[in-house]
Amino acid sequence: MSLIQVKDLYKIYQMGNTEVRALDGVSLSIEQNEYISIMGPSGSGKSTLMNLLGCLDTPTNGEFFMDGINVATMGDDELAHIRNKKIGFVFQTFNLLPKSTSLRNVELPLIYNGAIKAADRKGMAIQALERVRLGDRIHHKPNELSGGQRQRVAVARALVNNPAIILADEPTGNLDSKTGEEIMALFDELHKQGNTIILVTHEEHIAEHAHRVVRLLDGKIASDDLTSRAR
């Protein structure tokens, strides 16, 4: 049984008379502990696919199974639970709470994780921030951070609950190549620990960290290949 299986997934936006086919019949299987990069030109449907895989959005048509369970049959609370514990999402636009510090932002998933004691949260959040080398910025609010630093807070927030699946939408888009490599080293490490990593990128050298590259074009899968790193 695959970790993730999507069959004939469509996401169609009706804009007046024209329809935008953000996803136009995507079928894909992802196994436990895969390391996948999704590439494709701007507007090809990468973020749309990520949102669906992250259980944030619902498809217009098609099926999506996670651990063999049809996501469409899950209730709101179950979905919330999956988003909280199973998935770590790094948004293309970061989506940090603007009035909260880095620490509070990273603590958020822990707050909604009923299993973690309030007393342990702070330590876990600081640890996650240290992993993205932001240990000295824990009391800064997003508008007091650089673009790259914000992106790293978003990464720390995605890691903090130690989710099985990490969905990262251009996690290095705002980073210089050195910091970008640091973040990628982090993903490599998580992958080694058994986590499943799915990331969107435009940069070939970032995509090369993955073992499999899925290319999208106009909402369709154009190619799906293993990289040189796959054994």
Next chain:
Amino acid sequence: MRSFFWENLRIALSELWGHKTRSILTGTGIVIGIIAVSLMSTLINGVDTLFEDSMKFLGRGNLYIEKWPWFGDEDWWTLRNRPEIELDMADDIKERSEYALVVAAERGRSANLSYQDLSAENIFIHGVTANYPEVSTVDVEFGRFFTESEDRTGAQVVLLGSEVAKNLFPQGNPVDKMIFAGSKRFRVIGVLAEMGKFMGSFSNDTQVLIPLATFNKIFHGPWGKRTITVKVPEDRVDEAKEELRGVIRVLRGQKPGEKDNFAVNQQNAFRQTYQGIKLAIGGTGMVITALSLLVGGIGIANIMFVSVKERTREIGIRKALGATKGQIQGQFLIEAMVITASGGLVGLIISTLISLAISKFIFPANMSFGVAFMAIGLSIAVGLFAGLAPARKGAKLDPIEALRYE
């Protein structure tokens, strides 16, 4: 779940702190509502206590035969033309009534008193029969009451109300001292225990008691209000009242069919009238209070809708990170309840201060724990109701649409 409560409280407080002016303006409606509720209840409680205290002056089993009824809507001129109560009827009533246990008579008027160079003006001089203590709550603190023979012979003896005693004898025992009432000399034979005020105004402590016969001897003419007080068994007041009416009609020679030319008053009349007034005031108060809380609640609901709208993205982020509907709903509900509970607390503090001021200057009105509890409970309930619709609206948002909201 417990940690959510604290987390939501923390979010609510920082959110409200971040919009200080807005929070204060929103909470003001509740503050006013809660002041209205708690002051209204406190005042009614205060008036109640006052009323019950006052009622102690009027024995439950006492019937008061007087020219004027205490309550009623009879024609003033008819009442005015009634004959004064003949106090010497007292003995005949005692003889003819089956129910009468004690029959006392009294009359009163104001006069100035003096002792050496001290004087007390406008003191109510009460001429009463020697059995007066049996129909009233007077207590002799020092000295003694006058005897039947002192009453019969018109002895010039006086008992002072506690205030009068304090004023005329600031340092020391007045018993056996001689005071003047007008030009007459009286020997002080006792001082009455402090009794407090009747209905918050007239105080029995500023009166003096002298024997009725002495009063009649000194103050000629139609002075003062006359009352015959008949003490009857408390459980037979109604029957006794009917009997007394008959007895007095006979004594006065009234013809059958003629209207009573006297009134038989009783405590119940006060009670009924008071209950009516209390109900009217309380009812009006309730309506005003309910309205003000409703208006306050609508204000809260309104601001909460605005808040949910403004924080659509925040809701999207929280949902994306795993917040359930219930958790989002709880967050906004707690926020609404924090506004109303703080408003309620402020309202409670203000009304406590106001009721302290009222207690000090007007009449005893103490904020009870019950009222405080109710006020806080009510304000939280208003928050709950006002917050419900906006909180549900926020909780229902679709995560991805909320995230895209600009």
